[in-house]
Amino acid sequence: MSPLALKVMDDTVTRVEASATPPAKRTRHTSYLDVLVQGVALFSDGYNIQVVGYMLTVLAKLYPKETTADVKTRLSNSILIGDIFGMLLFGYCIDRFGRRLGVILTTLFLVLGITIATASHGGTVQGMYWMMVVGRGVAGVGAGGEYAVCTSQALECADGSERLRKKRGMLVAVSTNAAIIAGFVASSIVSIIVVKAYNGHPSDGIWRICFGIGIILPLTIFLFRMRLLDSTQYDKHAIQHKIPYKLALKYYWKPLIGTCTAWFLYDVIIYPFNLLAPTLVAGFSSNTSLLQTIGWSALINSFALPGAFIGALLMDRIGRKQTYALGWAIAAVFGFIIGGAMFKLQHIFPLFVVLYGLMQTCLALGPGDCNFLVSSESFPTPLRGHFLGFAAAIGKVGAAVGTSALTPVVSSFETKMEGQRALFLIGSAISVLGTLVVWFLIPGHPDALDDEDVKFRRYLEDNGYDTSHMGLKSEKNIESSVTGTGE
Structure with missing residues (x-):
C-alpha cells in the first residue's frame, strides 16, 4: 500500500475515533x-506590558548615564x-490551525521572553540592556498573539447559549480591555510594594523581581487553558485550506477600514498621553522620590479601570x-476643556489630575472596550483571527x-x-474624528455569531466558492468514513 493511502487511512481512523468520543459538554458555568480564564491571560499581558x-x-x-533616551525608546518599542x-x-495561526x-x-x-528579560546581564550595562530588549521583544510576540487568541476564544465562549449571548458584550469587554487595564494597575501596585520592600532605594533586585512575577500567571493557568476545546463556532465554520481572502476583503472592506481606523486613532492618543504621567508628577513636586513617581503614575492609570x-x-x-461613539465624544469634550483652561489649571493641580483622569475614563469606556469587541464580532468565525489581529496591529502602528x-x-x-495645551487640543480633534469613523463605518453587531457565519457562507457559495470543506466535524465525511463509501 502506498504511503499516501496509509496517510489517508490514518487520517480517516483519527477522525472516526475523535467522533466516537463525545466532546466535553459545555455548561453555562464552564x-x-x-x-x-481568557481575562486572566490578558490581565497577565497588561501587567507585563506596563511594568517596564x-x-x-x-x-x-x-x-x-547608560539609561539614555535611545535606551528608553528601545525598551519601550521592543515589546x-x-x-x-x-x-x-x-491572528493567522488560530484561524488556520485552531485556537x-x-x-x-x-x-x-x-x-x-519574560525569562530572558528577568535574567538580563552582560559585560557592560549596554549589553544588559540589549538582552533586555530582546527578551521584551520575544515576550511582545506572545502578548500580541494573546490579543487575537483570548479575544476570539472569549467571544465564542460567550456566544455558547442564549442566556450568555445577552451578556456577550459585557463578558468580552471585562475579559479584554478591563482585564488589561487591571493588569496595568496591578503592575503599579506590585512595583510600589517591591520598591517599599527595598525602602525606596533603587536596586537590581527591584526590576528583576517585578519582571519575574510576570511569569506566574501564564504558567498557573496554562494547564487549564490546554484543556479548553476549540469553540463550537470554530468547529462548524473553520476554513483551514484555500482561504478566500479576495472574497472576504470584498465583502468586509468597510468594517475592516472602520475597526482599523478607530483602533489606530485610539492608540495615537492613548500612548503619547500616557507619557504625561511624569509631567503630572513633576507638576506636583519638583523633587519626587522613586515611590512617589510610581504612586502618582498608578493613580493616573487607575482612572481608566x-x-x-x-x-x-x-x-x-x-x-x-453607541458606546463606542459616546466614549469618543465625551473624551473630546474633556480634552477641549483641559486644553482651553490649561493656563488656569496649572494653579489647581488636583483638578487637572481629575479632568485628565476622567478623559482616560471615557477613552476606556468607549474605544478601549469596543476595539476588542467590535473588531472580533464584526467578522465571521473562519477569518476572525485574521481581521482582529490585523486591526490590533494597525492600532499598535498608531501607537508608534x-x-x-x-x-x-x-x-x-x-x-x-503651551505644548501640553496643544497636545490636549490635538487629542480632542482626533477624538472627534474617531466619533465620526465609528458612526459611519462600524456595523451593527449580530445577535448571534452564527448569523454572521451563515451570511458569509451564503455569500461564498453565491460567488462560486466550494464550502463543502468548511468546518472540522463534517457529519457527511464521518459517515462516509464509517461506511467505507467515501467519495
Missing part, C-alpha cells in the same frame, strides 16, 4: 469560566514591535456603536505614530504648558 514603564524609573536611577508581529502571526495551538505558542513566547467596567455595562444596553509625532509637540513650544 462557559463563564472559559471567558474568565515603572522599571525604567528604577533603571534610570541605577544607571543614569510594541513584538506585539505587532504576534498579532499578525497568531488551542495559539494558546500553547503564545504562552511559550511570553514565558521565554472604572471606565472599562462602565463601558462593559453599557455595551449590551445601548449597543456597541502617535508617540513619534505627538510627543515632540510638547517640546516644540516655548513653554511646556
Whole structure:
C-alpha cells in the first residue's frame, strides 16, 4: 500500500475515533469560566506590558548615564514591535490551525521572553540592556498573539447559549480591555510594594523581581487553558485550506477600514498621553522620590479601570456603536476643556489630575472596550483571527505614530504648558474624528455569531466558492468514513 493511502487511512481512523468520543459538554458555568480564564491571560499581558514603564524609573536611577533616551525608546518599542508581529502571526495561526495551538505558542513566547528579560546581564550595562530588549521583544510576540487568541476564544465562549449571548458584550469587554487595564494597575501596585520592600532605594533586585512575577500567571493557568476545546463556532465554520481572502476583503472592506481606523486613532492618543504621567508628577513636586513617581503614575492609570467596567455595562444596553461613539465624544469634550483652561489649571493641580483622569475614563469606556469587541464580532468565525489581529496591529502602528509625532509637540513650544495645551487640543480633534469613523463605518453587531457565519457562507457559495470543506466535524465525511463509501 502506498504511503499516501496509509496517510489517508490514518487520517480517516483519527477522525472516526475523535467522533466516537463525545466532546466535553459545555455548561453555562464552564462557559463563564472559559471567558474568565481568557481575562486572566490578558490581565497577565497588561501587567507585563506596563511594568517596564515603572522599571525604567528604577533603571534610570541605577544607571543614569547608560539609561539614555535611545535606551528608553528601545525598551519601550521592543515589546510594541513584538506585539505587532504576534498579532499578525497568531491572528493567522488560530484561524488556520485552531485556537488551542495559539494558546500553547503564545504562552511559550511570553514565558521565554519574560525569562530572558528577568535574567538580563552582560559585560557592560549596554549589553544588559540589549538582552533586555530582546527578551521584551520575544515576550511582545506572545502578548500580541494573546490579543487575537483570548479575544476570539472569549467571544465564542460567550456566544455558547442564549442566556450568555445577552451578556456577550459585557463578558468580552471585562475579559479584554478591563482585564488589561487591571493588569496595568496591578503592575503599579506590585512595583510600589517591591520598591517599599527595598525602602525606596533603587536596586537590581527591584526590576528583576517585578519582571519575574510576570511569569506566574501564564504558567498557573496554562494547564487549564490546554484543556479548553476549540469553540463550537470554530468547529462548524473553520476554513483551514484555500482561504478566500479576495472574497472576504470584498465583502468586509468597510468594517475592516472602520475597526482599523478607530483602533489606530485610539492608540495615537492613548500612548503619547500616557507619557504625561511624569509631567503630572513633576507638576506636583519638583523633587519626587522613586515611590512617589510610581504612586502618582498608578493613580493616573487607575482612572481608566472604572471606565472599562462602565463601558462593559453599557455595551449590551445601548449597543456597541453607541458606546463606542459616546466614549469618543465625551473624551473630546474633556480634552477641549483641559486644553482651553490649561493656563488656569496649572494653579489647581488636583483638578487637572481629575479632568485628565476622567478623559482616560471615557477613552476606556468607549474605544478601549469596543476595539476588542467590535473588531472580533464584526467578522465571521473562519477569518476572525485574521481581521482582529490585523486591526490590533494597525492600532499598535498608531501607537508608534502617535508617540513619534505627538510627543515632540510638547517640546516644540516655548513653554511646556503651551505644548501640553496643544497636545490636549490635538487629542480632542482626533477624538472627534474617531466619533465620526465609528458612526459611519462600524456595523451593527449580530445577535448571534452564527448569523454572521451563515451570511458569509451564503455569500461564498453565491460567488462560486466550494464550502463543502468548511468546518472540522463534517457529519457527511464521518459517515462516509464509517461506511467505507467515501467519495
